[in-house]
Amino acid sequence: MTRQAVVPAADxxxxxxxxxxxxxFSPEGNQNPYPYYHTLRESSPVHQSILGMWVVTRYDDVLSTLRDKTIGKNVERFMQGRFGGDWWSHAALRRMGTSLLWANPPMHTRLRRLANQSFTAAVVAAQRERIVRLLDDLLDPIAEAGGGDIVNDVAYPLPLSVVATLLGMPLEDAPLMREPMRNFQRTFELGLTAQELAAADVGAQFSDDYFTEMIERKRREPGDDLASSLIQVSDADGEALSPIELVGVCNMIIGAGFETTTHTLGNGLRALLKNPDQMSLLRARPELLEGAVEEVLRYDAPVQMAPRMLDEPRVIGGVEIPAPAQLMLAIGAANYDPTHFTEPDEFRITRDESPAISFGAGIHTCLGWRLAKLQAEVFYSTLLRRFPQMELAVEPVYRPRATLRGLESLHISVTNS
Structure with a gap:
């Protein structure tokens, strides 16, 4: 399937x-932003929008900005600009102020180092068998019924269960986090309404209370889990994570660890179903699985935009940007840059080009990228193994979001092996 790019006049x-x-803001843009990304990148690749922020859309400019350690995240100024002086009164926005996602060095360096001690490649690799078991259990009802909603019945509960149990939550508690975290994640969208912010506050308070109680319990009775490990780890100076930092890291691991993975699974399966030649190729050549996951991440990234703040003037893409300034790095546009990807609108699992930027780059590269890729590999290979025929039963619709891109549902019909 090819998406037709809109060709604008230059500059x-x-x-x-x-x-x-x-x-x-438009339904058309929410459902398919990629023609608009082409327009934006070709007409004004480093563009000060009418909202005041500078939108960066070319691959090289986005990547170099993400890797630039001198370009950080000023949560105070960002929140003040969006929500005014009382932003700290909102539980959801306060979380941003203490989150690793918004921290700069040296605080970010310390928090990331401590978190990395308990989120290693070996820890992730050890999850494979559990992922396989969970996925097979979730797919059994789909197989029995001859189809179902893969997004809500499989792609949501799978990563949520994986990351919750990895963290140390009882498996039966995992579903409790779905709606609170989904409501909180709405704060990443520029079009947040007052009603949505109120729901995000409720969700943030729920998970804060849950993890505060869980951490207290694990201090008394530590287990073989990530939360217990985070409580015990310390940096070179012997300084452990504070209670507030522990709650923040738990929230980040749950929030970032399940919804973006859910969108990766759903968006990628939609791409395969819409491109049956590529799905057939993957069936015939399973060794292409790793490249297929990389193409899924490029073609329909779960995170489309990443904010940064400039405290000093900077030239980006030949454009001088004064300070202070807010940047919006359009990852979705960068992943479609034709100078790095031949025929970028084509879904092609055999690509051997530049890596997608979907997990970010630099010091803020996604902490859970290994786990997300592992789940995607198990998800696609298992579906292809169990269901020799898969088809869309209903045309899928994307959620009305610009930053976190994912499907409302994905109903398929299947034939069992």
């Missing part, structure tokens, strides 16, 4: 403004 700021507004 057309009005066209770029319209394209960015469509990505953020």
């Amino acid at each position: 057309d700021t009005n066209t770029a403004d319209a394209a960015f507004a469509s990505i953020l």
Whole structure:
């Protein structure tokens, strides 16, 4: 399937403004932002939008900015600009202020180092068998019924169960986190409403209370899990994570560890179903699985935009940007840059080109990227093994989101092996 790019006039700021507004606010942009990314990148690749932020869309510019240690995240200024001086009164926004996701060095360096001690490649690899068992159990009802909603019945509970039990939550508690975390994640969207912020506050308070109690319990009775390990680890100076930091890391691991993986699984399966030649190729050549996951991440990334803040003037992509300034790095646009990806609108699992930027880059590279890729590999290979025929039963619809891109549902019909 090919998405047709909109070809604008060169250096057309009005066209770029319209394209960015469509990505953020229009139903068409929510369902398919990629033609608008092409328009934005081709008309004004480093563009100050009508909202004030600078939108960066070319692969090289996005990647170099993500890797630049001098370009950080100023949560105070970002939140002040979006929500005003009382932003700290909201539980959901307070979490941003103490989160590893928004921290800069040296705080980020310390938190990341401590978290990495308990989130190693070996820990992730050890999850494979459990992922396989969980996935087979979730797919049994789909197989028996001859189809079902893969997103809500499989792609949500699988990563949520994996990351919750890895953290040390009882498996039966995992579903409790779905709606609170989904509501909290809405704060990443630029079009957040007052009602959505209120729901995000409730969700944030629920998970804060849950993890505060869980951490107290694990201090008394530590287990063989990530939360217990995080409580016990310390850095070179012997300084452990504080109670607030522990709650923040637990929230980050749950929030970032399940919903973006859910979207990777759902978006990727949709791409395979919409491109049956590629699905057939993957069936015939399972050794292409790793490359297929990489193409899924490029073609329909679960995270489409990443904010950064400039405290000093900077030239990006030949454009001088004054300070202070807010940057919005358009990962979705960078992953479709034709200078790095031949025929970027084509879904092609045999690509051997630049790596996708979907997990970020630099010091803020996604902490759980190994676990997300492992789950994707098990998910696609298991579906292809169990179901020799898979078809869309209903045309899927994306959630009305611009930053975290994922499907509302994905109903398929299957034939069992």
